[in-house]
Amino acid sequence: MKPSTSRPGPVLLGRRDFLKTSGVAAGGLAIGVSLPLVAGARSDADASGANTEVNAFVHIAENGDTTLYCGRCEMGQGIATALTAAVADELEADWDRVTVLQGDADEKYGPQGTGGSRSINIMFTPMRQAGAAARAMLVAAAAERWGIPAADCVAENHRVTNRQNSRTLGYGELAAAAAGQAVPDDPALKTPDQFRYIGKPLPRVDMGEVVVGARTYGADTRLPGMKFGAVRHVPVMGGRIVSFDATEARQMPGVIDVVRIDPIDDRYSSLGAIGVVADSTWHARQALDKVQVDFEPGPHGDYDSAAYKAELARNVEAPAEPVHRRGNLAAAFESAATRHGATYLGGHLSHSPMEPMASAVWVREDGCEVWASTQDPAGIQRTLGTFLGIDPKAVTVHVMMAGGAFGRKFKCDYVHEAAALSRATGAPVNLTWSREEDTRTGFYHSLSAQRIEASLDEAGNVTGWLHRAAFPPIASTFNPSVERPSEGDLRALVDHPYGIVNLEVESGHAPAHTRIGWYRAVYAIFYGFAINVFTDELAEQAGEDPLEFHRRIYRNNTNSEQKELVERSLGVLELAAEKGGWGKDLPEGHGLGIAVHHSFESYTAMVVHVELDGDKVKVHRVDCAVDCGLVLNPDQATAQMEGAVIMGMSLALYTEVTFREGAVVNGNFHDYPILRTQEAPREIHVHFTNTGARPTGLGEPGVPSLAPALVNAIRAAGGPRHRSLPIKPMKV
Amino acid sequence: MADTLKINGAEHTVEVDGAMPLLWYLRDILHYTGTKFGCGMGLCGACTIHLDGQPTRSCLIPVSAALGREVTTIEGLSPDGTHPLQLAWIEHRVPQCGYCQAGQIMSAAGLLAGNPSPSDAEIDAAMQGNLCRCGTYTRIKQAIRSVADDAEGAA
Numbered sequence: 056m057k058p059s060t061s062r063p064g065p066v067l068l069g070r071r072d073f074l075k076t077s078g079v080a081a082g083g084l085a086i087g088v089s090l091p092l093v094a095g096a097r098s099d100a101d102a103s104g105a106n107t108e109v110n111a112f113v114h115i116a117e118n119g120d121t122t123l124y125c126g127r128c129e130m131g132q133g134i135a136t137a138l139t140a141a142v143a144d145e146l147e148a149d150w151d152r153v154t155v156l157q158g159d160a161d162e163k164y165g166p167q168g169t170g171g172s173r174s175i176n177i178m179f180t181p182m183r184q185a186g187a188a189a190r191a192m193l194v195a196a197a198a199e200r201w202g203i204p205a206a207d208c209v210a211e212n213h214r215v216t217n218r219q220n221s222r223t224l225g226y227g228e229l230a231a232a233a234a235g236q237a238v239p240d241d242p243a244l245k246t247p248d249q250f251r252y253i254g255k256p257l258p259r260v261d262m263g264e265v266v267v268g269a270r271t272y273g274a275d276t277r278l279p280g281m282k283f284g285a286v287r288h289v290p291v292m293g294g295r296i297v298s299f300d301a302t303e304a305r306q307m308p309g310v311i312d313v314v315r316i317d318p319i320d321d322r323y324s325s326l327g328a329i330g331v332v333a334d335s336t337w338h339a340r341q342a343l344d345k346v347q348v349d350f351e352p353g354p355h356g357d358y359d360s361a362a363y364k365a366e367l368a369r370n371v372e373a374p375a376e377p378v379h380r381r382g383n384l385a386a387a388f389e390s391a392a393t394r395h396g397a398t399y400l401g402g403h404l405s406h407s408p409m410e411p412m413a414s415a416v417w418v419r420e421d422g423c424e425v426w427a428s429t430q431d432p433a434g435i436q437r438t439l440g441t442f443l444g445i446d447p448k449a450v451t452v453h454v455m456m457a458g459g460a461f462g463r464k465f466k467c468d469y470v471h472e473a474a475a476l477s478r479a480t481g482a483p484v485n486l487t488w489s490r491e492e493d494t495r496t497g498f499y500h501s502l503s504a505q506r507i508e509a510s511l512d513e514a515g516n517v518t519g520w521l522h523r524a525a526f527p528p529i530a531s532t533f534n535p536s537v538e539r540p541s542e543g544d545l546r547a548l549v550d551h552p553y554g555i556v557n558l559e560v561e562s563g564h565a566p567a568h569t570r571i572g573w574y575r576a577v578y579a580i581f582y583g584f585a586i587n588v589f590t591d592e593l594a595e596q597a598g599e600d601p602l603e604f605h606r607r608i609y610r611n612n613t614n615s616e617q618k619e620l621v622e623r624s625l626g627v628l629e630l631a632a633e634k635g636g637w638g639k640d641l642p643e644g645h646g647l648g649i650a651v652h653h654s655f656e657s658y659t660a661m662v663v664h665v666e667l668d669g670d671k672v673k674v675h676r677v678d679c680a681v682d683c684g685l686v687l688n689p690d691q692a693t694a695q696m697e698g699a700v701i702m703g704m705s706l707a708l709y710t711e712v713t714f715r716e717g718a719v720v721n722g723n724f725h726d727y728p729i730l731r732t733q734e735a736p737r738e739i740h741v742h743f744t745n746t747g748a749r750p751t752g753l754g755e756p757g758v759p760s761l762a763p764a765l766v767n768a769i770r771a772a773g774g775p776r777h778r779s780l781p782i783k784p785m786k787v
Numbered sequence: 788m789a790d791t792l793k794i795n796g797a798e799h800t801v802e803v804d805g806a807m808p809l810l811w812y813l814r815d816i817l818h819y820t821g822t823k824f825g826c827g828m829g830l831c832g833a834c835t836i837h838l839d840g841q842p843t844r845s846c847l848i849p850v851s852a853a854l855g856r857e858v859t860t861i862e863g864l865s866p867d868g869t870h871p872l873q874l875a876w877i878e879h880r881v882p883q884c885g886y887c888q889a890g891q892i893m894s895a896a897g898l899l900a901g902n903p904s905p906s907d908a909e910i911d912a913a914m915q916g917n918l919c920r921c922g923t924y925t926r927i928k929q930a931i932r933s934v935a936d937d938a939e940g941a942a
Contacts, residue, residue, distance in 0.1 A: 131884025131921050258880055265885035266876045267868040268821020268861035272886060275820035283815055308804060335803075336824075337811035409825050409833055409886040409920050458823070458886025459920045490826040690880055694923070698883055701922025724830040724918060733911040735924035 112142055112164075112185040115193075119213060119227030121146075122154050126164025127174045128430050129157060129261075130408075130457035130464065132754050133691035134174045136259045138182045140252040141687065145186030145245060148226070149213040150252060155260045160432030160452035167454075168431040170465050170573060172655035172752025175687060179750050180244075187242035189233070196232035197224050247685070247747070256690035261456070273428030273455040274413035274487045281415065282311055282332050284476045284486035285339035287346070288496040289327040291717035292569050293353035299329055300347040309338030311482070313346060316475040321441045322533045323434055323467045326496055326570075330472060332480045336487060352717045358568035360403060360502060360714040367504035367525045367565060368400055375523050375561040378542045379549040382557030387519030391510030395596055399507070399585040400779040402711035404500035404574050405719075405727060410458020411493035412469035416476075417483035422449040423474065424483075428457035430465040438467050439474050461702075462573035466498050494727055495719040498572025499712055501526040504563070505585045515597040515604070516611055520555040522548045525563025526581070529571050538566040540578075547582050552620060552653060554612030569714060575702060576758035579654035583759025584766075584780065587650035591767040592776065601649055601767065602632050624651050626744045627660035627680040634742050635662025635678035644668065645675075646772025650763035657683040657756040659696070663764040667772045670783075674704065674765065676738040679757060684748035693741040696757045700739050703761025705730040709781050720787045728785055789855040794819065795863025805851030810834045812850045813860060821861040821889050825918070832917030835890035835897075836860050842897030844916075861889035864896060871937070872896055875930040883921035891917045895931050903938035910935075 114122040123139040139155045142148075158164045165181065190210045197215040198205040207218045214223045247254070264270040289295060301313035314330045329346050333339035388394060414427035416439075423439055432452040440447030457464050473486035503526035510519040528544050530537040539562045542549070548560045574580070594604035605628055612621050628651045631637075637647060644667045651660035664676040679696045686692050709728045713720045721727040766777045791800050794817070803816055808827075813819040813836070822845055825833030829844040836845045837859040864870050872892050882888045891914070898905055898913035905913065910931050919927070 131882070133883075258877070259882070261885070262877045262880065262882060263868065265882040265888055266861075266873040266892060267864075268819075268889045270885055271820060272823075274824065275814075277818045277820065335807065335811050335815040337807050337815070407920060409831065409884070409918065410823070411825075457884065459884045461920070487824060490828070490831075694880070694883055694926075697925055698922035701924060702920070723826050723828050725828070729918055729920060730922075730924075731918065732914045732924040732927065735922075735928075737907075737925075737928075739925050 113189045115226050115230040117227050117230050119225050121148050121152050122156055124156050124158045126158040126167050128169035128454050130460035133259050137687045138178055140257050141179055141182045142186035144250055144252040145183045146190050147210045157454050160436055167433055170430055172754045175750050175752045183244055187244050188239050191239045191242045192233040192236040193226055193229045195236040196229045253687055257688055270456055272410050272458045274410055276415035276426040276485055278483045280482055282482045282484050283336040283339050284330055284332050284484050285343045286328040286330045286472050287343055289350055291352040292355050295351050296327055297349040297351045304342040304345040307342040309334035310342045312480050314476055314479040316472050319442050321438045323438045325468045325471045330476050332476050332484055355568040356717040358714045358717045364400055364502050368398055371504045371506035371523045371525050371563055375563040378545050378562045379560040384519045384557045384559045387557035388510045392513045393511040396508035397589055397778055399505045401503045401581045403502045404706055404710055405494050405497050405712045406461040406463035406574055408459025411488040411490055413487040414470045414473045415485040416473040418474055418478040425452045426455050427470050428455050428464055430460050435467045435470050438471055442471055442474055461575040491722040494721050498570045500574035501571045503581045507589045517553055517608055519557040521559045523561040525565040527565045527567035527571050531567035532570050539564050553608045554614035554617050576755040579759040583652035584763045587763030588766055602637050623658045623682045627658045627682050630680035630742050630744055631660035631662045631678050644772055646768045648764045648768025648771055650760045652759040654756045654759055656751040657753055659757050659760045661760040661764040663768045665768040665772055667774050674736045677736050679741045682744040682746055683751045683753045685750040686743050687750055692753050695753045696741040697739045699757025700761055701730050703758050707762035707765050707780055708783050711781050711784050713787050726785055726787045792853045793857045801850055806849050808846050809848045809850050809853050810845040819860050819862055823886055833887050833890040835893040842894045871934045875934045879926050879930040881923050881926040881930050883923055887919045891927055904935045
C-alpha cells in the first residue's frame, strides 16, 4: 500500500475560479506591506467593504481561511510556493488552511517582472515582513480583546494564546478586529531556529492540479465566444509585409478574419505578421497556409549565422575595443614561463518552452483583458497601452501559469498579436503560436566568440589574462545602434573570479542580425564555458590535476573585495569534488570533469561523469554543489538544478538555431533537438553548502557550470578538446 | 459509419470536419485543455492520449480516425486523480512547469498497463517520445519505477 499523498493543503487557483468559489474580499484581515522598491505599495485595510481589492499579500477570512498572493510570475520554478511559504511562516499560519493565488498585474505587488533569478533576492524579506505584520496585528487584536499586554499573547499555528490563562482565539475570530489595528512599520521577524516552513521541502501548491490536467496555462484560456488565432511572421528582423492575398483563406471553413499585424513603436512589438482568426486553432492554421504573403526581407536578409560565427571567430584574434585594463599585461606576457590562448564559440539558442508563446486577449470598448503566460505583466500593460492608445492601467492582465519560459516570455510580442486579432474581430482571441513560429521568430540567445590568452609563471600561477568577447548584445534589440557588448555586459570578466592582477577585457564589434534576448543564465552560459574550459586547458598544460589547479588559483586570489567570492566558490568546488568522487579510479573511456561558476549572486559547481563510446557521449552522473545562501525550499532548489543539468546538456550537445538568408532554418524538435529522456543522466545529485548566507536565486545559476564540466570530462576520458558549442550540432 | 466517439466514458457526436486533429477537437471544441499542444508533428508527446487504451499522439490523429473508439485524456485517467502514477508524480514531486506532464503520465500509464514491471530500458523506450524542457526526466523515471516496483512486489 502506498502512502496517500492526497492531503488537504494549499492549492493554487486561477483568480477567476477563486472569486467564483469564495467571497475572498468580504471582511476579514487584509494587509499589504510597503516594499523598499515601490512607493505606496501598502494598501489600506478595509474590513467592511465588500468586493474591495485591498490587499497585496495576506487575507484572512472570518472563518480563518487564509489567502496568500504571489505577485511574481510562476513558470515552474516554484516561486508561488517558496514566497508564500515565507509569508505563512512569519504569519504562523497553518499551511493546510492556506490558499495561494497568483496576483494580476498590479504595482501593489511590487516588481512583477520575473527574471534574472531575482524573486528570492528581492522579495524574501518583504514577504516575510507581510506575514510578520499580519501576525503582529492579530496579536494586537487579541491583546485588546483580552485587555492584556501584547507581550502576553503568542501566535502559533493559526491561533493566538493568552499566556496568562492559556485561552486561545483563532485567526478567523480575530481577523476583523486585526484589520483595524495599525500596520506595524517594522514587525519583528523570526530567527532561523523558529522557521516552520522556510528551509523545509514543502511540496508545490499546484501538484495536484497538474497531474489531473486541471492546471491552466495561457494556451488553455477558454472564454464564452472565444475565437482562435494563428500567425505567420515576417521571417527576418527588420523585414516587412509588402502585400498579401487572403482570398482563398477567407473562403476556408471557420475563418472569421485575416488580419495584417504591423509592428508598433514598442520594445516588445510583434515582428509583423499575418494573422487568421477562426473558430478553432486548426482552422486558423489551415487557412493561414493558404495566405500568399510577399515579404521584403530588409537589411538583414542575407544573415548567415554560420558565416557570422566564423567571422567573429577570426575577428577575436585581433585587438578590439578595450573596456577594462589593469596592471601590465604586456609585461606579464613578456615574462611568462608559459603562454596559452584559445577561442571559444557558441551559437544562437531558442528557449523552446514546451508551451509555445500563448495568450488570450479581449479588447473591449472599456479596456482590455489579458490572460497570458508571461514573465512580465507590467510589460504587457505598457505594450498594449501603446498599441491600443489607452492607459496601461486599463489593461487587466491575469498572470497564467507559463508552460516554461526561460526568459522568452518576458517579451510580449505574442500578446500584442492576440490583441490585434481581438481588436479586429471584437471577440476574445486565444493565440497559440505554432512550434515553427516559436522556433523561427523568437528572441535568441546570442551567438558568441571569445578569445582568451593567458600567461603562467614557473609555479603555474596565472599572471596575466586577456579576454576578448564578441557577441551581439541584448541591448541591440531595443537600440540597433548598440553593436558591441558594453562594460556592464562584460562585468563578469572585469570582476574576474581569479582576481587577475594584469587583466585586459576587450569588446568585439558584433552587430545583431536578429532579435537577441535573455535565455536562462544569459551571458553566464558562454562566460562560464570559456573560463572553465580554458582553466582546464591551463591545468592540462601545467600537468596538474584540474581540481588542484582550481583550488590554487582561487586561493591565490588576494583581492580583498573578492574574499567572499573566493570562499564560496571554493566551498562549492570542494563539495562537488567530494560528492562526485573526484580522483576515483574509472574504467577506460570514462572521465570526470569539473567546473565552478558564480552568477546571479549564487554559486554552483558540477562534477560530470561521462563515458565515451566512439562518437557517443554518455553522462552517467552529475554532482551539483550549490551555495545560494539560505535554501528556502530544498526540494524546489534541487529541481532547479536538475533542470539546469538537462538544459545544460541540450545546449552543450545539440541545440543551435541556424540562420540562412536572414531566416531561421530550424523549425521543430526534429531539427532543434532538445535532450530526450534516454540521454538524461541516471543520477543527478544536488548538494547544498548551507552557508546560511542571504538567500539568492537559483533559476539560472546552475546552467553555466554544466557545459564546461561536460566538455572537461570528455577530455579527461580521452576525447577531443571541444571549444565550440554545441559539440554535436544538427545539420540543417 | 459512426459519427460518435467516447471521451472519458462520455459519448460525443462529432460535428466538425473529420480531418481536424483530435488534439484540436479536444482543446478548442470540447475544452478538454489538459491535453497540450507542443509541436504538431508527433515529436514531443505533450498531446498524448489513449485511443482504445493505446498511447497515441492526438496531434496526428484526425477526429475521423477516432470515431467509434474510446478516447481517454488526462482528465479521465482516473475518476479522482488517484491513478498510481498520478500519486507517484506528486510523491516524487515531478512537475516543474507541468505542461508536458499530462503527456508523460499518459505515456507511462500506457506502458504500465501492458507491462507492469518494465526494465529501465523499456521505460526509456516508452518515454523517449515525451520531451520535457524543464528537465524532470530523472524524477519521471523514479516515479514510474516506484509504481513498477510496487507492481513487482504485488505479483
